[in-house]
Amino acid sequence: MSPRRRDAEGTAAARAERRAELLATAAEVFATRGYAATTVREVADAAGILGGSLYYHFDSKESMADEILSTFLNEMWAAYERVLDAGLGARETLTALIAESFGCIDRHRPAVVMYQNESRHLATSPRFAYLIESRRRFEEMWMSLLERGAREGAFRSDLDTALVYRFIRDTVWVAATWYQRGGRLTADQIAEQYLAMVLGGIQHE
Amino acid sequence: MSPRRRDAEGTAAARAERRAELLATAAEVFATRGYAATTVREVADAAGILGGSLYYHFDSKESMADEILSTFLNEMWAAYERVLDAGLGARETLTALIAESFGCIDRHRPAVVMYQNESRHLATSPRFAYLIESRRRFEEMWMSLLERGAREGAFRSDLDTALVYRFIRDTVWVAATWYQRGGRLTADQIAEQYLAMVLGGIQHE
C-alpha cells in the first residue's frame, strides 16, 4: 500500500466521520424542531460552524435529510431481513420484529422521529420515493405475517387485520417520540412490556 | 329587537361563519403539508382568495393555528369531562374515553393531526402554553384511571402503568393520521376493535 494511497484513505475516512457527526447533529435538530421549521443555520449552530460551511460537506438541506433517512431505513431493513429469514413461527416472528424495531428506535431515534413526522411531506419529491416504497414493503410484511398468524391459530381471527397492522405499527414507532436512551427502561424492557400488552391486552383475566 | 341590532347580529354571525370556513380549510392544509411547511398563500389558495386577504379575518398565521387547536381541545375536554363525571367503573370509563377520543378524531381530524405533529414545536411559544397544560392534564387523567383500574382488579397489575398510558395515548391519537370519514370503518367500529385489542390483546387464547 503506497503512502499516497494510505493518505487518501485516511482523509476519506476522516471526511466520512465528520459527515456522520454533522448528520447526527442535523438529525437531532430536525427531530426536535421539525425539518421544515429548522434552518440550515440552526443545524450549523448546533454543530459549532456557520451556515454556509455545511455546504462543503453536503449538497443541500434536502440531501442531509435524504442521507439520514436512507441510512436508517437500510439498517432497519437489514435487521428485518435477518428476522424474516430465520424461519420462525408467526408469534416468534412478531416478537422478534417488535424487539428489532425498538432496537432501531434505540439506535436511530432522531431518524425515526423524522421518518414519522416528515416522510409524508418529503415523499412528494421523487427523490424520496423510497420512503413510499419502504412504507409499502412494511405494510406488506406485517399484513402477511398477521394473516399467517391468524390462519395458523397464533393470533385471534375476529379482528380486522388492517386495523391490527396499523395498531402495531403506530404503537411501536410513536415510541420514538418519547423514548430516551438511559431512561428508566431499556429498549429491551420496553419491547417486552409492549409485547405483553399487544399479545395479551391490559385486561385482568 | 331593533333593525340595527338584528343587522349587527346578522353580520357578526356571517363573519363567524366565514372565519370557521377559513379555519377548516387552513386546518386541512396545515394537517396535510405541515404547519411550518405551509405558506399563508397556500392556505389562501385552498380557500380561493389571496394571501393578504386572510389578514382581514386573522391577526397572523399563528393565531389561525391557535384558534384551530384551542377550539379542538376545548371540545375534547368537554367530552372527557362528561365521561369522567358519569361515575363509571374503571373499565367502563376507559371504554367511554376511547370511544370519545375516536369521536374527536372523527370531528376534528385535521386539528388532531396538527396537535400531534406541531404541538411540540408550537409549545415553545408562551401563547401555546395551554398545549403543555393539556398534555399534563391528559396524562394525569389516564394515569389515575389506569392505577385505579389496576387497584380494583379491572386491569393487569404486572405492567408498567406509565408505559400502558403511552401505549393507549399513542395508539388512539395516531389513528388521526390515517382515519378518513366515510372510509371502510366508522369511528365507532374502529373504537370497538381498538378496545378489543387493548383489553384482550391479539393473541389467540
Place this chain on the structure above:
DNA sequence: CATTCTTTCTAACAACTGTTTGGTAGAGTA
C-alpha cells in the same frame, strides 16, 4: 340615487430562507 360597510385585491415591505462565491487559517508534505 348616494352612502356606508364588508370583503377582497393589488402591490409592496422587511426579514429570513437555502445556497454560492471567494477568501483564509492551519495542518501536512516536499
Place this chain on the structure above:
DNA sequence: TACTCTACCAAACAGTTGTTAGAAAGAATG
C-alpha cells in the same frame, strides 16, 4: 521555507416568507 489541501469563514445572492396599507368591487342601507 514554499506549497498544497482541507475545513471553515465572511459576505453576499435571489427567492420566499409573513405581514401591511391603500384601493376597489359589490352588497346593504338610507
